Amino acid sequence: MRLSPRHPRYRSLRVRALLAEAHRSGLVVPEGLIAHGRGEAYDYLLGERTTASARRAERRAAEWLASARHPVISVNGNVAALAAKELARIARIDPRIGIEVNLFHRTPRRARLVAEVLRRAGVRRVLGLRPTARIRGISSDRAGVDRRGIYAADVCLIPLEDGDRAEALRARGQTVIAIDLNPLSRTSRVADLPIVDELTRALGHIADDLETLRARPRPSGPRRFDARRARAEALVAIRRTLTRSAAQRPTRGPRR
Numbered sequence: 001m002r003l004s005p006r007h008p009r010y011r012s013l014r015v016r017a018l019l020a021e022a023h024r025s026g027l028v029v030p031e032g033l034i035a036h037g038r039g040e041a042y043d044y045l046l047g048e049r050t051t052a053s054a055r056r057a058e059r060r061a062a063e064w065l066a067s068a069r070h071p072v073i074s075v076n077g078n079v080a081a082l083a084a085k086e087l088a089r090i091a092r093i094d095p096r097i098g099i100e101v102n103l104f105h106r107t108p109r110r111a112r113l114v115a116e117v118l119r120r121a122g123v124r125r126v127l128g129l130r131p132t133a134r135i136r137g138i139s140s141d142r143a144g145v146d147r148r149g150i151y152a153a154d155v156c157l158i159p160l161e162d163g164d165r166a167e168a169l170r171a172r173g174q175t176v177i178a179i180d181l182n183p184l185s186r187t188s189r190v191a192d193l194p195i196v197d198e199l200t201r202a203l204g205h206i207a208d209d210l211e212t213l214r215a216r217p218r219p220s221g222p223r224r225f226d227a228r229r230a231r232a233e234a235l236v237a238i239r240r241t242l243t244r245s246a247a248q249r250p251t252r253g254p255r256r
Contacts, residue, residue: 012040015082022081027113029105032078035160042181043198045238053233054197055205057225061157061177061193062209064222065097068155068175072098072127079159079199080114086203088122093210100149101128104162106141137168155222158187159199166190175222179203183234193225196234 019036022028050058065071071094073087080087080101091099101114115126131144133151142165145151156169159179163186169176170190178191179202188194195202 019078019081022077025113026110027117028077028081029110031105032076036078039160039181039198042183042238045241046181046196046234047237047241048198050197050201050205051234051237053230053237054195054202057193057195057230058197058202058205059209060223060225061195062206062213064155064175064177064193065157065206066094066210066213066218067222068096068153070098070153071096071155071157072100072149072153073157074100074102074150074159074161075114075118076101076103076160077110077114080117083159083200083203084117084121084123086200086207087118089207090203090210091123091125093207093214098127098149098153099123099125100146101126102142102145102150102165104140104142106144135165135168135172137171138164140164143168158191159203161187163187163190183231183238188231192227194227194230196230 015036019028019033023030023033073090075087087099090097099118101111101118103110103114111129115129118126127146127149131146133145133147134143135145135151136143140162142162150156150169153174155175155177157177157179158166158169161178161180166176166178166187167190170192175193176191177193177195178187179195179197179199180188181196181198182188183194183196188196
């Protein structure tokens with residue numbers, strides 16, 4: 001399907017077409033398409049922009065990653081399909097940050113497809129192709145992790161994740177950074193640092209901040225973050241969007 005850049009929903013349609021193609025290739029499962037649609041609905045409610053609160057969260061996330069002993073980013077099919085370039089940029093800026101394949105609906109073929117997409121984008125070292133350890137408290141295939149990656153991480157960035165794994169990682173004493181457009185989700189509520197923003201915007205901003213931090217001495221430790229306040233501010237932003245929309249005068253259609 002040909003998409004015109006002049007279409008008012010061009011970016012949204014392009015992302016949908018990208019995910020549809022990723023589904024046809026086997027990279028993205030049908031459940032991933034449903035999850036994307038749900039997230040896009042929340043992005044509408046946030047005004048399809050990065051709020052000031054989310055931007056603060058992204059800056060703090062970069063600081064936590066930069067100061068971590070062993071930071072790792074978890075990657076599923078949707079994340080690989082939409083944000084492989086952003087992940088490759090982050091890995092170039094700070095090679096200490098591990099990039100690990102972790103899938104809810106896992107098959108060896110899907111794991112290979114995710115790894116291939118990441119490598120083509122420029123990620124040199126991909127973890128998690130063959131799980132070598134398990135996280136307790138997770139009933140899905142996401143329990144299988146790389147002993148050198150998520151299993152040993154002190155800080156985990158988990159974009160587009162499920163609440164079960166966020167809870168299990170927290171239970172192990174690991175610090176969890178989440179990217180989730182739904183401030184009411186269990187993942188957002190469980191995370192030490194919830195980022196309520198669209199995936200590619202959030203990762204792009206984190207990469208920018210890591211670039212800035214690279215020119216400075218590495219942070220000695222993570223500064224505190226008020227996760228409850230961040231979630232509350234996201235809800236306030238949604239309320240403002242709805243209030244503005246309700247106040248707008250409806251456009252008049254053609255007379256019949």
